[in-house]
Amino acid sequence: xxxxxxxxxxxxxxxxxxxxxxxxxxxxxxxxxxxxxxxxxxxxxxxxxxxxxxxxxxxxxxxxxxxxxxxxxxxxxxxxxxxxxxxxxxxxxxxxxxxxxxxxxxxxxxxxxxxxxxxxxxxxxxxxxxxxxxxxxxxxxxxxxxxxxxxxxxxxxxxxxxxxxxxxxxxxxxxxxxxxxxxxxxxxxxxxxxxxxxxxxxxxxxxxxxxxxxxxxxxxxxxxxxxxxxxxxxxxxxxxxxxxxxxxxxxxxxxxxxxxxxxxxxxxxxxxxxxxxxxxxxxxxxxxxxxxxxxxxxxxxxxxxxxxxxxxxxxxxxxxxxxxxxxxxxxxxxxxxxxxxxxxxxxxxxxxxxxxxxxxxxxxxxxxxxxxxxxxxxxxxxxxxxxxxxxxxxxxxxxxxxxxxxxxxxxxxxxxxxxxxxxxxxxxxxxxxxxxxxxxxxxxxxxxxxxxxxxxxxxxxxxxxxxxxxxxxxxxxxxxxxxxxxxxxxxxxxxxxxxxxxxxxxxxxxxxxxxxxxxxxxxxxxxxxxxxxxxxxxxxxxxxxxxxxxxxxxxxxxxxxxxxxxxxxxxxxxxxxxxxxxxxxxxxxxxxxxxxxxxxxxxxxxxxxxxxxxxxxxxxxxxxxxxxxxxxxxxxxxxxxxxxxxxxxxxxxxxxxxxxxxxxxxxxxxxxxxxxxxxxxxxxxxxxxxxxxxxxxxxxxxxxxxxxxxxxxxxxxxxxxxxxxxxx
Amino acid sequence: xxxxxxxxxxxxxxxxxxxxxxxxxxxxxxxxxxxxxxxxxxxxxxxxxxxxxxxxxxxxxxxxxxxxxxxxxxxxxxxxxxxxxxxxxxxxxxxxxxxxxxxxxxxxxxxxxxxxxxxxxxxxxxxxxxxxxxxxxxxxxxxxxxxxx
Numbered sequence: 001x002x003x004x005x006x007x008x009x010x011x012x013x014x015x016x017x018x019x020x021x022x023x024x025x026x027x028x029x030x031x032x033x034x035x036x037x038x039x040x041x042x043x044x045x046x047x048x049x050x051x052x053x054x055x056x057x058x059x060x061x062x063x064x065x066x067x068x069x070x071x072x073x074x075x076x077x078x079x080x081x082x083x084x085x086x087x088x089x090x091x092x093x094x095x096x097x098x099x100x101x102x103x104x105x106x107x108x109x110x111x112x113x114x115x116x117x118x119x120x121x122x123x124x125x126x127x128x129x130x131x132x133x134x135x136x137x138x139x140x141x142x143x144x145x146x147x148x149x150x151x152x153x154x155x156x157x158x159x160x161x162x163x164x165x166x167x168x169x170x171x172x173x174x175x176x177x178x179x180x181x182x183x184x185x186x187x188x189x190x191x192x193x194x195x196x197x198x199x200x201x202x203x204x205x206x207x208x209x210x211x212x213x214x215x216x217x218x219x220x221x222x223x224x225x226x227x228x229x230x231x232x233x234x235x236x237x238x239x240x241x242x243x244x245x246x247x248x249x250x251x252x253x254x255x256x257x258x259x260x261x262x263x264x265x266x267x268x269x270x271x272x273x274x275x276x277x278x279x280x281x282x283x284x285x286x287x288x289x290x291x292x293x294x295x296x297x298x299x300x301x302x303x304x305x306x307x308x309x310x311x312x313x314x315x316x317x318x319x320x321x322x323x324x325x326x327x328x329x330x331x332x333x334x335x336x337x338x339x340x341x342x343x344x345x346x347x348x349x350x351x352x353x354x355x356x357x358x359x360x361x362x363x364x365x366x367x368x369x370x371x372x373x374x375x376x377x378x379x380x381x382x383x384x385x386x387x388x389x390x391x392x393x394x395x396x397x398x399x400x401x402x403x404x405x406x407x408x409x410x411x412x413x414x415x416x417x418x419x420x421x422x423x424x425x426x427x428x429x430x431x432x433x434x435x436x437x438x439x440x441x442x443x444x445x446x447x448x449x450x451x452x453x454x455x456x457x458x459x460x461x462x463x464x465x466x467x468x469x470x471x472x473x474x475x476x477x478x479x480x481x482x483x484x485x486x487x488x489x490x491x492x493x494x495x496x497x498x499x500x501x502x503x504x505x506x507x508x509x510x511x512x513x514x515x516x517x518x519x520x521x522x523x524x525x526x527x528x529x530x531x532x533x534x535x536x537x538x539x540x541x542x543x544x545x546x547x548x549x550x551x552x553x554x555x556x557x558x559x560x561x562x563x564x565x566x567x568x569x570x571x572x573x574x575x576x577x578x579x580x581x582x583x584x585x586x587x588x589x590x591x592x593x594x595x596x597x598x599x600x601x602x603x604x605x606x607x608x609x610x611x612x613x614x615x616x617x618x619x620x621x622x623x624x625x626x627x628x629x630x631x632x633x634x635x636x637x638x639x640x641x642x643x644x645x646x647x648x649x650x651x652x653x654x655x656x657x658x659x660x661x662x663x664x665x666x667x668x669x670x671x672x673x674x675x676x677x678x679x680x681x682x683x684x685x686x687x688x689x690x691x692x693x694x695x696x697x698x699x700x701x702x703x704x705x706x707x708x709x710x711x712x713x714x715x716x717x718x719x720x721x722x723x724x725x726x727x728x
Numbered sequence: 729x730x731x732x733x734x735x736x737x738x739x740x741x742x743x744x745x746x747x748x749x750x751x752x753x754x755x756x757x758x759x760x761x762x763x764x765x766x767x768x769x770x771x772x773x774x775x776x777x778x779x780x781x782x783x784x785x786x787x788x789x790x791x792x793x794x795x796x797x798x799x800x801x802x803x804x805x806x807x808x809x810x811x812x813x814x815x816x817x818x819x820x821x822x823x824x825x826x827x828x829x830x831x832x833x834x835x836x837x838x839x840x841x842x843x844x845x846x847x848x849x850x851x852x853x854x855x856x857x858x859x860x861x862x863x864x865x866x867x868x869x870x871x872x873x874x875x876x877x
Contacts, residue, residue, distance in 0.1 A: 348765050349825075671857075
């Protein structure tokens with residue numbers, strides 16, 4: 001049997017079907033004979049509650065509001081619904097409702113945003129209820145037909161059984177009747193010990209099309225009569241477009257139009273993207289770069305360094321005792337300054353969106369991590385009301401936080417608005433994508449640790465200086481000016497709580513916001529906070545003359561969730577036994593996104609500058625593990641992303657612009673550089689933590705601590721390529 | 729105008745001779761399985777076979793590709809029968825976002841054609857595609873599974 005696996009994720013048909021009918025709402029209300037409302041999917045099959053559509057052939061279509069970008073949430077969310085629905089998993093398929101449909105139905109599918117490792121943990125409750133609700137309605141419909149009490153009926157694998165008589169029917173047969181019932185007011189969810197599908201590493205639902213070239217990403221969208229646009233935004237952030245000489249390119253092959261996009265960008269629209277890009281490169285453009293053209297990495301570093309001075313204002317994020325006094329009176333103290341650079345997300349698929357604007361509607365097709373934010377961007381850029389707009393989500397060629405922003409959506413609509421009736425696909429070149437990221441924020445950190453005469457850590461002062469993402473992107477979330485997210489991983493409490501007890505502690509943030517736009521980059525503020533804290537924790541252990549693991553353990557006695565995860569990693573890497581000859585170990589732990597994680601690395605170093613990573617061990621306690629196979633892949637992937645940033649990443653600023661232009665200057669790890677990540681999952685249950693991001697926090701510090709073990713040298717800045725250190 | 733033989737079919741395309749093969753495949757022939765990632769032959773997302781050799785199609789011009797046998801991800805299967813690399817990718821759930829995987833699969837198919845039982849060192853040398861999701865461990869395991877079948 002070598003047959004094509006039939007695509008179980010029918011997103012393409014959904015998208016194209018929606019486009020073909022030319023309306024935002026493929027879902028309509030069907031109210032026969034004035035009876036209860038039945039909502040039907042595009043193919044006419046009835047909804048049994050908003051999350052589930054059951055077709056006559058027993059196929060179950062599960063609605064997914066969050067976006068799939070490789071992280072596996074689409075499959076995990078379907079598992080959650082199917083667990084409660086008691087349906088046949090082999091007949092499960094999924095579809096994305098559109099944001100327009102959701103808004104029209106009072107946001108029946110809740111939040112669409114897919115970031116902060118929230119895809120599953122923030123919707124697990126209501127999607128499981130969606131599955132349970134549908135199951136109750138389906139069973140009731142069968143019971144009604146049989147004229148028996150529903151309490152005498154059970155459901156499993158999409159089959160309903162009347163236990164006393166042994167009669168059976170299937171979901172597909174009773175779906176029409178079930179759809180006419182009123183949903184129960186409340187449903188009881190299963191006890192986790194009864195889960196059959198949650199916790200199983202079932203295969204992803206979206207793989208087949210990704211192996212044949214059939215999967216449609218934003219870059220692949222085709223609409224009748226579509227033209228292609230290439231864009232250039234002012235390379236200095238905050239600068240403006242002054243002028244361009246359209247006449248120089250208007251005669252070039254395929255060129256249809258050159259358009260201004262807002263105040264800052266210009267786009268060439270042509271028959272093909274290659275023609276558009278070729279003409280854009282030939283287009284004379286004059287920029288008004290403004291004052292930001294004077295900014296460089298050096299000037300930013302100097303400004304941030306000034307923020308490390310205690311005389312400068314700072315927000316206090318975590319505090320107990322009196323750290324400054326304890327440090328002043330301590331028997332011994334050590335101090336170190338670390339830094340972390342800008343990073344570009346560099347998703348494999350550059351930013352793009354396709355927009356069709358007419359006088360009475362505006363539709364966009366794109367990969368987005370936040371369908372509703374993209375929808376809001378369409379409304380704003382088109383000037384049309386919600387009922388005349390919609391966004392059709394397609395697969396993302398990587399997200400990592402970048403596609404939670406909507407700049408590219410807005411641009412596509414602004415171009416399409418200048419060519420009403422013609423669908424426009426806007427695609428950024430890789431160079432444009434490197435120049436106009438929403439970069440991992442830049443920071444520095446000065447840490448001071450103090451010991452008593454017995455080498456007990458009595459005080460820690462952690463002073464962060466640098467950029468706030470919320471200041472730029474969500475100023476309404478600031479608390480009296482403070483960015484609470486800046487303390488991810490070192491916070492007093494909550495989902496990213498500090499894992500150590502130090503009697504005198506001061507953790508503060510001197511906020512300094514350079515002109516380079518920051519964004520949520522996989523792991524976000526955990527990345528630099530974990531490097532700073534975990535590398536400095538190693539420095540403290542060394543100063544105390546203690547083993548880095550034992551030193552940590554002594555400070556973690558009051559952190560009963562953090563400690564077992566660190567222990568699991570230590571055991572798996574074999575910390576208590578010597579490493580092989582010439583191989584050295586490093587270890588790190590942190591909490592982020594509601595999950596406790598730890599990592600350890602074994603490396604060897606040649607000539608002080610060539611690193612070979614032999615082993616990586618990573619552990620997580622995310623409370624519940626929905627799909628262990630996908631969690632394992634997310635952990636491994638987070639190490640590839642985090643170590644790529646450590647070794648090869650780093651975006652620098654010159655004349656106000658980002659200097660890196662493509663993968664030749666912003667490289668990424670290859671297969672020969674990456675060992676298999678050995679994962680140890682220690683889910684302790686009772687809470688729902690995130691998965692996609694937390695472990696990235698321990699990737700870099702585990703390797704940096706191993707580097708110190710190997711060489712006796714501390715590395716306190718990223719990337720390693722700037723220090724002529726690379727993979728062996 | 730150029731004549732290109734892609735997946736056994738001849739395409740007569742209105743395209744300039746210096747157009748990168750990638751864009752002729754995607755925009756003129758309409759085969760979008762081959763992906764654009766960098767345009768400078770660094771990432772491998774656009775990998776196709778030219779006369780059986782894995783090549784980064786963004787760095788090959790249409791004129792260079794004329795008269796040669798081009799295979800894209802869409803042409804890797806034989807009718808309804810998936811290529812063994814595609815089958816292994818499905819069996820072992822290799823892709824995450826999947827965007828780089830067309831190129832990855834084409835690179836692996838060419839490697840296995842040349843070396844049916846590659847060592848880890850062979851894999852390290854031949855498979856230089858970027859995957860930002862980090863599927864490398866699954867890629868390596870799937871290659872070994874195919875080789876040991």
